[in-house]
Amino acid sequence: MKERRPDFKDIKSFEEFTRYYWYREELSKICKSLGLEYRSTKQELNHIIEQYFMGNRIEKSQRNGKKSQTEVVTLCTPLLECAFTFNQKFRDYFSAVTGVSPFKFNADMATAWRKVKAENDLNFTIGDMLKVYYGESDYAKYDNSVCQWNQFLKDFFLDKFSENYFDKLKVAAILWKEVRDSKNEKIYSRELLNKYRNKIEEYHK
Known part of the structure; x- marks a missing residue:
């Protein structure tokens, strides 16, 4: 049975928030209701909401009210x-x-x-x-690890073996940490459940 998406006000963390799909219009309404910047791209709105959960408010630019x-x-x-x-x-x-x-x-x-x-x-x-x-400036570079984590999480949840765990998000985070810090490709595979079984079991003790 598909998990029902809760109301935003009932979501407690950005990790929980990323478990569900949101349209740009929905993200914009959420940001607007929180008094945050809401006239942005979907990627920016996700970033604004992530910062919100971290306690940082990216508020609507006033430019001195003009x-x-x-x-x-x-x-x-x-x-x-x-x-x-x-x-x-x-x-x-x-x-x-x-x-x-x-x-x-x-x-x-x-x-x-x-x-x-x-x-x-x-x-x-x-x-x-x-x-x-043109790639001629180092002013800012996009950190694609965010996309990699989101894809990793999605693939983990699609694996029927993930149903064996009560706190699936935590298990995914344990596996991601190991993959992220290794030289291996940053993707999910079922073999990871066996490879890091001890670390997962330590968490469930």
């Missing part, structure tokens, strides 16, 4: 002054600059934007974001 007056966007325009977001307007702009159509923002760009907002970096420009796109 919308930015900057209408003309150039490579020298700071992101925080042009109401930057991953929408069609800026997709068209980067498409025109790069000659890439359709243009797609990449994970490093999303990571850089999160850093700009978190640090209120008023000096980071559209040109700097373009360097991130």
